[in-house]
Amino acid sequence: MAQMNMIQAINSAMDVAMERDENVCVFGEDVGFYGGVFRATAGLQKKYGKRRAFDTPINEGGIIGVAVGMAAYGLKPVAEIQFADYIYPGLDQLVSEAARLRYRSAGEFTAPIVVRSPFGGGIFGGQTHSQSPESMFTHVSGIKTVIPSTPYDAKGLLIAAIEDPDPVVFFEPKRIYNGPFDGRYQEIVQPWSRHPASEVPEGHYVIPLGKAATVREGSDVTVLCYGTMVHVALGVVEREGYDAEVIDLRTLLPLDIEAIVASVKKTGRCLILHEATKTSGFGAELSALVQEHCFHHLEAPIVRVTGYDTPYPHSLEWAYFPGPIRLGEALKRVMED
Amino acid sequence: MAQMNMIQAINSAMDVAMERDENVCVFGEDVGFYGGVFRATAGLQKKYGKRRAFDTPINEGGIIGVAVGMAAYGLKPVAEIQFADYIYPGLDQLVSEAARLRYRSAGEFTAPIVVRSPFGGGIFGGQTHSQSPESMFTHVSGIKTVIPSTPYDAKGLLIAAIEDPDPVVFFEPKRIYNGPFDGRYQEIVQPWSRHPASEVPEGHYVIPLGKAATVREGSDVTVLCYGTMVHVALGVVEREGYDAEVIDLRTLLPLDIEAIVASVKKTGRCLILHEATKTSGFGAELSALVQEHCFHHLEAPIVRVTGYDTPYPHSLEWAYFPGPIRLGEALKRVMED
Amino acid sequence: MAKQEARSNLPPLDLYVPEPKFRPGDDADFSDIVIPAAGETRRPDIADDHHTMRDLSYGLVRVLDGEGKAVGPWDPRLDAETLRKMLRAMALTRAYDQRMFRAQRQGKTSFYMKCLGEEAVAVAAAFALDRDDMCFPSYRQQGILIARDWPLLDMMNQVYSNKQDRLKGRQLPIMYSAKEGGFFSISGNLATQYPQAVGWAMASAAKGDTRIAATWCGEGSTAEGDFHSACIFASVYKAPVILNVVNNQWAISSFSGFAGGEATTFAARAVGYGIAGLRIDGNDALAVHAATQWAAERARTNQGPTIIEHFTYRTEGHSTSDDPSQYRSANEATDWPLGDPIARLKQHLVGLGEWDEERHAAMDLECAEQVKVATKQAEKFGILGHGLHQPLETMFEDVFAQMPWHLREQQAEMLAEYEVAKAKAKQGEA
Amino acid sequence: MAKQEARSNLPPLDLYVPEPKFRPGDDADFSDIVIPAAGETRRPDIADDHHTMRDLSYGLVRVLDGEGKAVGPWDPRLDAETLRKMLRAMALTRAYDQRMFRAQRQGKTSFYMKCLGEEAVAVAAAFALDRDDMCFPSYRQQGILIARDWPLLDMMNQVYSNKQDRLKGRQLPIMYSAKEGGFFSISGNLATQYPQAVGWAMASAAKGDTRIAATWCGEGSTAEGDFHSACIFASVYKAPVILNVVNNQWAISSFSGFAGGEATTFAARAVGYGIAGLRIDGNDALAVHAATQWAAERARTNQGPTIIEHFTYRTEGHSTSDDPSQYRSANEATDWPLGDPIARLKQHLVGLGEWDEERHAAMDLECAEQVKVATKQAEKFGILGHGLHQPLETMFEDVFAQMPWHLREQQAEMLAEYEVAKAKAKQGEA
Ligand SMILES: Cc1ncc(C[n+]2csc(CCOP(=O)(O)OP(=O)(O)O)c2C)c(N)n1
Ligand SMILES: Cc1ncc(C[n+]2csc(CCOP(=O)(O)OP(=O)(O)O)c2C)c(N)n1
């Protein structure tokens, strides 16, 4: 065991994967010598050489397209997109190629790539360093979407993603790289070292994709969330004393429907929390699924607490962020309804 | 009044808009001399000249990027993406630029472009000529998404889209270009000329964006749909004798929430029908909204009938297409529940 | 800042929109196309610096002269047996195309695309590559499969989406995939294969393999962003890849000017990226072979990528959905100055005394027969739209390696629906 | 097909990964950079065919020689008054940058990006363009605004996201927008402005206007697909646009080799597209002015686009978030062989007898003072993170021209939330 923050855990995941499988390689803008603008790949070039950890041209479509070709050859490419906001130029290679290759070739060719990308706001990054585009990927058949919320999960999920035979988009909540930010932006954020999930095995382990974690048991309401929002939810629930069950989805697709349904059937209420814009965000799918599976158990309308349907505004960041107050009000509503 | 099929109506919309406003121009792959692979722009180059109706390089990002620049200059570009399946290379210019320009410049620059694109399946186009990516656009703040279901609507909505100050994605259900296909693929499709909505004014008129059409009144269940699916829904409802209210959304964003809520509150049941893949399809958002607004009125779970979460398979097209049988079974379920 | 007043003297700007020289009704005249004599273009050493060969992007590598003689430094000096094999692969490709095109017209499938007039581009290249070099083709290089002796039957099964279609009826006809044939799954999205080929080549290089990659796209497709991605990555990492641009003058209804073909050659793109570039006569099988071999040698010796522009002509419509008489002159195809690749290679072989009219006629018959036999077999396994050739449940397979719950659920739903449909159909009968 | 056996003799492939010549700890030595003498590169007539000027993509247009004398055919022969204005705009840009960088370090805003050492690229270009030509810059051309006398105060308000920020605090600092200044809204997404500039220029041409467009991106950004889109469209429609590539050697931590800079020049991209290309000394304000003027004239007379590579050096870190000592040699900046653009223009003016040390010192003081005054004013309107400078409800404006119901609903929700927050805060106080 070692103490790791989220960046260190992610770094360690790649290190372990590269150590175990010489076909694993990492690349992306500033990923090689410098080790990534968030330092997630620091040291990997030194350890594994330039052929396995390298910088790339600034071309997200090329990064993903080249990764697909490498994967078709037999490598296990782990590509970094510097910010999730910059994944769109690479979307076609993800949607039309990586996601479709196994299907269209009936399994002859596959594209087991991992695309890692920091996402979400809360760092005053303005509208092009704060986006949460995860729901788009969940709409694309053939892609798995994974979002960790702790160092421990990040490492185990990333290793699982690298070992997975399918393309995986791995979004890293950059706001919690250094500590489990709970949305109270006026307070000093605790470092990960104070959090039990910063105890991370140094070696290999996996957290299976498709399994949610019930991070808090409760009986009054189910809170579905992922990434940074897990900490926001836990903070509010604890501080305001709700007997809420908080489920960290960890994998959006494939979704752990069993955990969700079991919980909502138990609590009869459901609140969905994410940072992405509301309309057609992943909360919509969650809401639809919950009402399809738990209609007769629901005692109140399912509530979505999300980013607003605007770009992420630089100076009004904290008004935009679905933080403790908004969540607290929504919890109150869902409990009273 | 003239009799028009959907292609003719769309062509007429551009013709009328170009006639009235010399800043309107149309372009795209094969759009100029040939008039588009579906002939939607036929005759426009001849009538308005090469400077206003022209072919482009095969580069969807360039087409949309150039359109944004033209719009910033003051033109009203109407760009065609040959198939919606090929819109992804242009997604970044739509999402990060067209959709964001007004906001990020606080109104100084705007991008009132229209991106037209044939979408949907049913023509044995295989997985890259059949997709329905509309939900992705509804997730992007700053874009309007419009989908017509008849020649009359197509013309009125397209003119409205061209005159709209915001970027509009206008998806044309190609399966019904020539006739109101109701999903019974074994039958001969009736041409539009037998349908009242093929009576289309030759001149200018608009159908306001954001207004749904209740194409059939009923009191037992509300069916929410758009595009080709409107005809599938009407066919099944009529044939199987349901007293269903069928709402053709026409604009997905901004959505006509009032019409939807009023109807569901009346019927107490809701079925959502679209061709796009299910997970995080626009049906998810509709379902979430309906349960948020009508929770206490719902007598049965909201049901989604959609394309399956696989690519659109060439030979199993009709098994994939959410046709009359699937809809019929779902209607039965929602009524029995 | 320059004075504002100065400007008012200026004439107004004007938007230039390219226009092909000939439209329907025009008598196409290609006499202004500059065609260097066969043998004229120099052949640099493969170790030469790309900067010293920029001229090759503006030349036209040609081996076969007007009489069918192989001349000049690019003559690949192939033995007669190889030449005959190449000729036969081209002829078989043509026969196959003809039959499948007709099959579509007969309603046996939904779609087809010929490569008429461009057979050399794919076939001669395949002969210059190793069997295990990986090809990332567009939809117009069926000739590669045929050159690699891939069974016609397998190809036809795909075109018919029938029971034996290895791709389980999932792909549009002609979107083959044949890993064993070194033939990457064809995508409907133009140019996406380009960066993938570069990635495959980079992987091969990173692993110290000796296999290289080759990719093809049309001149129209070079406008796509993916073309740029591929060239940048190939240039930066000196990837062992051959980037073929098939300039057949048309992209559906748009002539090459809409891809930038008026301003310069497509081979010149190479100059822009600091890549070796060759512009070659794509209807000259020997030129295609020689250029491919040269580029392959460069790739295999870590000298990096080569862009080859194959100057050719799309003799037929874009696909079965297209009607070229709507947008181009009727005589273009017949008057194309670089002739027909099969006729030219035949003439060469005849000139060598290694071939004659009788053998050619016999070969054509043989090819037709081979195609006929395969067609019969294939049609036994079904044609599109006549019966359900794929078990319905296969629709949900291969989306992921393992089927997740939501697909299993949907699969069950669809099978239930199918039972209802069957019941309804029975009712209808009764 | 070539025999399989032949292959086994081949040495294995290897993946080439570029590496800059110098890393931290190395003594950077730029002596291998070829720098043609000032005045050496020829100046073609603007009406010349781009094919006749390919050499210019490999040269380096320089006007100022080692002694600061303007020499050769590219000397723009500007009057002393204009030269002094240019010098001042560069100096003011530098003073502004210095102050805003410090403001970020002082926690007054979230982010800043300097253009130290590259001031000529933006400033001299702006002087060669007309005021109403539309600029589509990247984040490193603040010099354009300053050259166009845009109020520093307005720029600072944006950097501080304060009450007077015309962009309502929505954009990251330095992402200016100034329509009246012919300065397009800067995007955080690299190179997206490139095709937009081409589209604007096409529109201007289609309307018979006389205004042209100019755009800038870094050498790293030329790898993006949007660069290709822009070049293809510009080439096809001969758009009246100037495509500037600011080759400052670095893209965050990646040297220009990762954008293809080892294989050829960035100006050579022009050759690939059949566009006129110029490679120029970006630290020579006169060269920048002359090249821009030449390209602008070409554009205005319907001769089409020009790509200009500005060969320069990013003297500082990428942004306030960057630490260049981690990845490059410490002495690169000081040893850059093309010197400092301000010092060089100053030397020129002094040589002409139109400037001297005293006036220069006075100008520097004046610039510092001007910046100081503006800073004070700006800070009165607020700095980032200290107070709510934008009414909360503005967050929902300008998403669409008219606010749809769902945004109105969310707006109301947020205002209600704010009331709760205030109440809670009060409780906390009480
Ligand atoms: C991304 C994308 N955009 C558009 C299309 C539609 N399309 C199919 S083929 C074609 C023309 C391609 O022309 P070219 O590249 O010259 O190849 P050719 O058909 O001549 O072999 C177009 C526009 C597509 N398949 N993919
Ligand atoms: C599409 C996109 N990808 C990545 C980034 C992150 N990024 C911001 S600046 C930068 C480097 C750009 O370098 P260059 O183009 O050389 O410009 P310079 O900073 O040197 O002026 C990168 C990778 C981005 N902003 N947008």
Ligand SMILES: [Mg+2]
């Ligand atoms: Mg072509």
Ligand SMILES: [Mg+2]
């Ligand atoms: Mg740079």
